[in-house]
Amino acid sequence: MRRLLLMLIIISFAVWGMTSCKPGLLPTEEAGKPKVTLDRVEVQSYFPWADLPARTPMVLGFVFNIENPSGYNIRLENFKFAISFEAAPGKDIEIAIPTYYDQLYFPPKTKNQYRVVSVLDSMTMNLTLLVAQAPKIQALNLKPADVIKNWYATIGDFKFGIKVGEGQATFSTEKGDIIVPFEGKFPRK
């Protein structure tokens, strides 16, 4: 009787151990890593231009596709990327680095969309163009105020390119953190 009980306990532990191991690819394996791609950019809310030094908001929505090809649940912990606008043909100027800490689960073998709403503004863009991006602006012989005004005038039709770079999505899993770099362009040409 006692032996039978002992056997039952051992068997139940073995079954529990086997069933708790989830099937499918590990997220840390190359084939199972999450994929992050930029689907599109939307003007989330439009504010008409007011000359600097007035602070005009520009509210953009960045819609990303997040695919989890692994057999595991993964949890998004942190999402950041740099936004660059095209200031001259083929010349991008970085204007903001939004960072988000929303915790979201992505089930195995699914593709979901994640919208990041980023509030930019003309005064901060101006400061960025005058300081961190000043060497690029000087090299292109551009006037920051003119460049920014043009972005506001044409954003509705996306007449300039918007680039997402230095992207980093951090997912936590049972096997540790996975860092997924990403980048993208809109409109895709």
Added chain:
Amino acid sequence: MRIKKIFAIVLALLVIGITASRVLAQEVRIGALQDTTGATSDVGKNEAAGVREAFQYYNDTGGINGKKIRYFQYDYGYRVPEAITTYKRFRDFDKVVMVLGWGTGDTEALSPTVNADKMPYLSSSFSGHLCDPKKTPYNFVYGTDYSTNARGCITYWFEEVWKKDPKWKADREKGVKPRFVCFYSWPTPYSSAPIKAIKDQATLLGFEIGPDQDVPLTALDTKSQVLKAKEFKPHLVWHGNTTMSVATAIKDAYALGLGADHIINNWGFDEDLAKLGGAAVEGAIGAAACSFFVEDYPAKKKVLDYIKKVNPGFPPEARQIRTVQGWVKVTMAVEVLKMADKAGKLNGPGIKETYETLRNWDGLKEFGGQLVTITPTDHRYSSIVKVGRIIKGKPTTVANIDMRAKFPDKWASWLGW
């Protein structure tokens, strides 16, 4: 009887398992304010990247004694009201145990609040005003303070250049006093913080002091300030702004034949200054908080490895000393949190007490930082000024001056300047 034993073992295993999973699930929360878009974004973006990469490294290597570090890093655009709002979010919603701050204006503005909240605040502002625990007990810095840096730079120039360089031989032999002016943004707390100290040091060394020149952080043209300074015929100029503005001023000084040497506070002296300033900045002297990115230092491999792992889109060619500073800041915070956690004091007063136990702590040496001593009566991180110089287009460490050893009778009285 045997069954009872088996059940006891199973129960014990379950308890251990549950406890272990609870410990693993614990996290230590830290808030970080950064400037990646504002008036100091020329240096802020690099530092923010270093902070992010260092946190990932420490999480990958065990976090805070096995507890995961959950950090919240936000850009506040160098706007004080936004920093205050973000701090409230850290305190009230994110429930952080420590804040890593950025600018002098916001750190000083937040100081009464963080001290009332008993919130340890480790800032990238090395303002000397934040180092007197009688006034700011919860503020800490991770580099030699601006006032000591300024005193160190002018002392270095006086001893190594004014007294030795053939360029100034004629004036020296005539008994001319060295003439000195300051270029900085008057309304910017970072830029103005060490001015009283550097003028005191200039007086101590026998300089003649000329009129200050107001140079904005966003300056693209400083010709009028240079021409005004030229009337005084200075031998030496102190630059108190960040890299972009300093590069503009030194290039204009070069173009207009000012003829003076240049000494620079730490946030204006880096790899980008050498790139932007070209021939105009050759020989310029500046303070440094740690090794320059381009130099060799023991931790360089892991810094490079984590750029590749975390931020491959922001490559080493675009990095400056600021990335290394980010690692220094996080390393100091993590070490103190580990010590406080081990002592069962992972709370504001406990973390503050732990900072104040550091004695000749060598944890930052691998990044070219100093030995750190912080006491309950003095929060100055070190008395040593790391002096750099632009040599053949590269910032290079040329000296480490111990201001306490050099001015032992003055050192204590300089606290809080």
